[in-house]
Amino acid sequence: MKVSLLRCSRCGRTAIYRRPYEGIALCKACFLRDIEERIRRTISKYDMLKFDDHIAVAVSGGKDSLTLLRILRKMERRFPKSKLTAVTVDEGIRGYRAEAVKLAREYCGELDVDHVVVSFRELFGRTLDQIVRSKKELSPCSYCGVLRRRAIHIAARNAKANKIATAHNLDDEVQTILINIFHGDAKRIARVEPVLVDPAGRFAERIKPVCEIPEKEVALYAYLTGTKFQTTPCPYLTTALRNDVREMLNRIEEKHTGTKFTIFRSMERLRNYLKLSIGAAELRNCRGCGEPTTQEFCEVCKTLGTTLRSGSV
Amino acid sequence: MKVSLLRCSRCGRTAIYRRPYEGIALCKACFLRDIEERIRRTISKYDMLKFDDHIAVAVSGGKDSLTLLRILRKMERRFPKSKLTAVTVDEGIRGYRAEAVKLAREYCGELDVDHVVVSFRELFGRTLDQIVRSKKELSPCSYCGVLRRRAIHIAARNAKANKIATAHNLDDEVQTILINIFHGDAKRIARVEPVLVDPAGRFAERIKPVCEIPEKEVALYAYLTGTKFQTTPCPYLTTALRNDVREMLNRIEEKHTGTKFTIFRSMERLRNYLKLSIGAAELRNCRGCGEPTTQEFCEVCKTLGTTLRSGSV
Numbered sequence: 001m002k003v004s005l006l007r008c009s010r011c012g013r014t015a016i017y018r019r020p021y022e023g024i025a026l027c028k029a030c031f032l033r034d035i036e037e038r039i040r041r042t043i044s045k046y047d048m049l050k051f052d053d054h055i056a057v058a059v060s061g062g063k064d065s066l067t068l069l070r071i072l073r074k075m076e077r078r079f080p081k082s083k084l085t086a087v088t089v090d091e092g093i094r095g096y097r098a099e100a101v102k103l104a105r106e107y108c109g110e111l112d113v114d115h116v117v118v119s120f121r122e123l124f125g126r127t128l129d130q131i132v133r134s135k136k137e138l139s140p141c142s143y144c145g146v147l148r149r150r151a152i153h154i155a156a157r158n159a160k161a162n163k164i165a166t167a168h169n170l171d172d173e174v175q176t177i178l179i180n181i182f183h184g185d186a187k188r189i190a191r192v193e194p195v196l197v198d199p200a201g202r203f204a205e206r207i208k209p210v211c212e213i214p215e216k217e218v219a220l221y222a223y224l225t226g227t228k229f230q231t232t233p234c235p236y237l238t239t240a241l242r243n244d245v246r247e248m249l250n251r252i253e254e255k256h257t258g259t260k261f262t263i264f265r266s267m268e269r270l271r272n273y274l275k276l277s278i279g280a281a282e283l284r285n286c287r288g289c290g291e292p293t294t295q296e297f298c299e300v301c302k303t304l305g306t307t308l309r310s311g312s313v
Numbered sequence: 314m315k316v317s318l319l320r321c322s323r324c325g326r327t328a329i330y331r332r333p334y335e336g337i338a339l340c341k342a343c344f345l346r347d348i349e350e351r352i353r354r355t356i357s358k359y360d361m362l363k364f365d366d367h368i369a370v371a372v373s374g375g376k377d378s379l380t381l382l383r384i385l386r387k388m389e390r391r392f393p394k395s396k397l398t399a400v401t402v403d404e405g406i407r408g409y410r411a412e413a414v415k416l417a418r419e420y421c422g423e424l425d426v427d428h429v430v431v432s433f434r435e436l437f438g439r440t441l442d443q444i445v446r447s448k449k450e451l452s453p454c455s456y457c458g459v460l461r462r463r464a465i466h467i468a469a470r471n472a473k474a475n476k477i478a479t480a481h482n483l484d485d486e487v488q489t490i491l492i493n494i495f496h497g498d499a500k501r502i503a504r505v506e507p508v509l510v511d512p513a514g515r516f517a518e519r520i521k522p523v524c525e526i527p528e529k530e531v532a533l534y535a536y537l538t539g540t541k542f543q544t545t546p547c548p549y550l551t552t553a554l555r556n557d558v559r560e561m562l563n564r565i566e567e568k569h570t571g572t573k574f575t576i577f578r579s580m581e582r583l584r585n586y587l588k589l590s591i592g593a594a595e596l597r598n599c600r601g602c603g604e605p606t607t608q609e610f611c612e613v614c615k616t617l618g619t620t621l622r623s624g625s626v
Contacts, residue, residue, distance in 0.1 A: 262497040266498065273587050274590075
């Protein structure tokens with residue numbers, strides 16, 4: 001019996017991956033190069049970076065953020081005026097976050113990148129576990145999302161970074177789009193985008209260089225580069241609608257290859273129409289903490305249910 | 314052991330249905346009244362009908378269309394100047410459509426409603442089975458959708474009806490919204506709406522009075538009223554993305570009650586924003602058949618791949 005090996009569509013060596021949505025196969029070297037090249041294309045297409053940016057990279061310790069850090073570090077070496085700072089948020093999730101912080105610290109050491117850890121306890125006076133125990137109205141992910149975003153912004157500001165890079169991959173973005181639709185949050189669709197600019201200029205610009213790479217390929221990249229990443233899922237994950245949406249999207253993608261990309265593009269067009277008619281929201285200072293917000297109190301103050309002193313959050 | 318029966322939340326009699334998204338239970342009489350009342354509210358909310366409308370009701374012979382016909386007939390009795398004509402399209406699907414046409418004919422007889430049958434063969438010169446055999450680019454549902462819509466419009470025009478009522482239920486509409494997103498068809502989202510007006514006034518206005526009733530409740534209504542409807546699914550159904558989207562939505566609805574309604578409302582808001590920025594498409598006459606279209610040739614002529622004589626289609 002003759003066993004025929006799958007060959008790399010680019011160089012003819014033994015392939016290690018079949019990419020269904022392009023109908024090609026890739027060897028290890030060509031796969032790694034391809035992912036880096038595609039991230040570079042995303043950065044250039046959305047005009048994400050300048051040669052002298054100081055980028056705060058949000059590093060959770062998972063496969064996505066460590067991959068992002070690795071690739072940005074590789075790119076940064078070619079731009080002597082640029083700078084990277086890795087930021088890890090310790091939300092205070094017992095039995096979960098400590099391992100991730102350790103992995104992030106080690107990886108930053110390996111890549112020779114400055115590493116900053118900020119915690120919910122230190123910034124907001126309590127851990128996520130404590131918040132979840134005392135508040136039941138929203139899902140843990142809703143509280144965490146609002147506070148983590150603010151924590152990263154504060155860390156970036158303290159480090160004097162002018163950009164924040166997060167490792168949202170294609171699956172994350174497409175899930176968020178559907179969740180917004182499922183929640184009836186039509187306006188938020190316009191805010192799921194590769195580059196998020198604060199019109200008031202008080203928060204650093206947020207960029208998502210991995211937003212066009214499927215989750216599976218980010219995981220493969222991390223695996224092939226020998227990256228040690230956290231594999232334990234967050235203990236709060238099961239409570240989230242996101243989990244069901246993820247499963248459902250994977251099932252549909254399996255039968256209808258390319259659907260995730262199509263949804264991403266579909267929303268890109270929709271976003272442009274939406275922006276035309278919604279227009280930019282007007283920002284003012286939160287009466288609680290003084291940070292920019294579109295409402296009287298910002299989401300962080302509403303989440304914490306407190307009126308915080310200006311500047312402390 | 315004491316068995317406690319579920320009681321109707323409205324009248325206290327034995328309930329036959331628990332409605333998860335409202336947390337209530339209903340007896341048979343209250344359920345039937347509730348569905349009719351809700352359809353009446355949808356009609357009034359979207360300003361679907363006037364007292365002297367002549368409505369062509371698209372009747373396939375399935376549970377949805379027979380239920381719609383029954384309820385409209387009940388309402389029509391109170392408006393002596395209104396008129397109903399049931400329209401059944403025979404697409405030419407061997408082993409499937411004949412039964413439905415028979416069921417539709419019998420039900421129209423029972424309700425004393427005029428019934429017209431139009432066929433793809435007579436209007437377009439070939440059956441759906443023949444089209445599917447000769448054309449492979451699109452799914453059978455894509456061909457069928459375009460031609461069936463036209464067939465209903467022609468039948469309505471011939472019957473001098475000024476409105477066309479179709480029995481799209483909540484599930485149908487929500488599935489279509491997601492399919493448009495999955496297909497990258499953002500602009501089409503703006504066209505999934507309860508009332509569709511042809512700006513040129515050459516086609517009758519299309520209304521969807523059942524669009525706010527979940528499929529399950531339409532089925533229960535048909536069952537409780539003893540309606541004999543076709544239960545065989547269309548033999549082409551398995552090839553469609555719609556099938557996967559239906560399953561996925563039902564799974565999510567089961568765990569997150571009310572999601573279908575939320576998506577419907579979410580899209581209602583989105584549609585308004587979209588309409589603001591897209592604006593109305595300009596219509597001209599199709600070079601093939603003379604019917605109104607936004608392009609050089611209408612979808613029907615493109616589907617058939619022919620240049621048809623004006624007026625024949």
